[in-house]
Amino acid sequence: MENVKDTFKEVAAAILPVTIVVIILQVALMRLPLEALLQFLVGVVFVSIGFFLFLLGVTAGLLPVGELIGKKLPKTKKSWLIIGTGFLLGLAVTIAEPDVRVLAKQIDQVSAGEISSGILVMAVALGLAIFVAAAMVRTIFSIPIHYMLIGGYVLVFALSMFVPDTFVSISFDAGGVTTGPMAVPFILALGVGVASVLRAPSASSSEGFGLIGLASIGPILAIMLLGVLFQ
Template identity: 85%
Template sequence: MENVKDTFKEVAAAILPVTIVIILLQFTIIRLPLEALLQFLIGAAFVGIGFFLFLLGVTAGLLPVGEMIGKRLPKTKKSWLIIGTGFMLGLAVTIAEPDVRVLAKQIDQVSEGSISAGILILSVAFGLAIFVSLSMVRTIFRIPIHYLLIGGYLAVFLLSTFVPEAFVSISFDAGGVTTGPMAVPFILALGVGVASVLRTNSSSASEGFGLIGLASIGPVLAIMILGVLFQ
C-alpha cells in the first residue's frame, strides 16, 4: 500500500506542474479553443493513469526481475552468456521503448518516409544493445569507465565531421530517448545485479552504475553510421 501511495505522489509531481503551466498559459497568452483545452485535460488524465500503472509495474516486476537476472548470470561463470544476455535485453527493451517510437515516427513524417521508422528503431536498438554488452565487458574485466566514455565520445565527435548535419542532430536525440522509462529501470537493475555478484563488497556494487550513460553512446554512433550510409 505504501508503494501505491509513493507512486501516486511521483505521478502527481510529474503531471500536475505541466498541467498547471498549460492552464495558466491558456488564460494569459495562448487562449486555445475550449475543445483543444478539454482534449489536453483528458489526455493529461489518461497519461497520469497510464504512468501510474506503468510505474507500479516497473517497481513490482521489471526492477526485481532485472536485478535477479543480473545476480544469476555471473553464477554461470560464462562471460559470453553475460555479454550475450546484455545484448539481447538491450535490444528488446529499446525496441519496446515508447520514446524511441515517438522519435522514429516524427523523423519518418518530417523526412517524408526517406528515413523509415523501422530502420531507425532497429539502428537505435542495435547501437544500444552493443554498448550494453560493452558495459557487461567493462564490469567483468574491471575496465575503468572513463576509458570507455572518452573513447566513445571521441568516436562520436570524429564521426560527426563526416555525417550530414541532420543526422548529427537526430543521433544525439536518439541517444537521449533511449534513457526512457522502459530501458532505464531494466538495464540499470541488470547492471547493478551483475556488479553486486562479481564484486565482494557492497560498495563496489556501485560499479553497476554508469551503464546507462555508456550505453546511450551506442545509438548516437549507430545513427551517425546510418547517416554515412544515406549519403
C-alpha cells in the same frame, strides 16, 4: 499499499506542475478554444492513469526481475552468457521503448519516408545493445568507465565530421530517447545486479551505475553510421 501511495505522489509531482502551467497560460495568454483545453485535460487524466500503472509495473516487475537476472548470470561463470544476455536485453527493451518509436515516427514523417521508422528503430536498438554488452564487459573485467566514455565520445566527435548535419542532430536525439521508461529500469537493474555479485577489491555494486550513460553512446554512433550509408 505504501508503494501505491508513493507512486501516486510521484505521478502527482510529475503531472500537476505541467497542468497548472498550461492552465495559467490559457487564462493569461493563449485563450485556446474550449474544445482544445478539454482535450488537454482528458489527456492529462489518461496520462496520469497510464503513468501510475506503468510506475507500479516497473517497481513490482521490471526492477526486481532485472536485478534478479543480473545476480543469477554471474553464478554461471560464463562471461559470454552475461555479455550475450546484456546484448539481447538491450535490443529487446530498445525496440519496445516508446520514446524511440516517437522519434522514429517523427523522422519518418519529416524525411517523407526516406529514413523509415523501422530502419531507425533497428539501428538505435543495435547500437544500444552493443554498448550494453560492452558495459557488461566493463563490469566483468573492472575496466574504468572513464576510459570507455572518453573513447566512445572521441569516436562520436571524429565521426561527426564525416556525417551530414541532419544525421548528427538525429543521432544525439537517438542517444537521449534510449534513456526512456523501458530501457532505464531494466538495464540499470541488470547492471547493478551483475556488479553486486562480481564484488572484488576493485569492484562494487556501484559499478552497475553509469551503464545507461555508456550505453547511450551506441545509438549515437549507429545513427551516424547510418548517415554515412545514406550519403
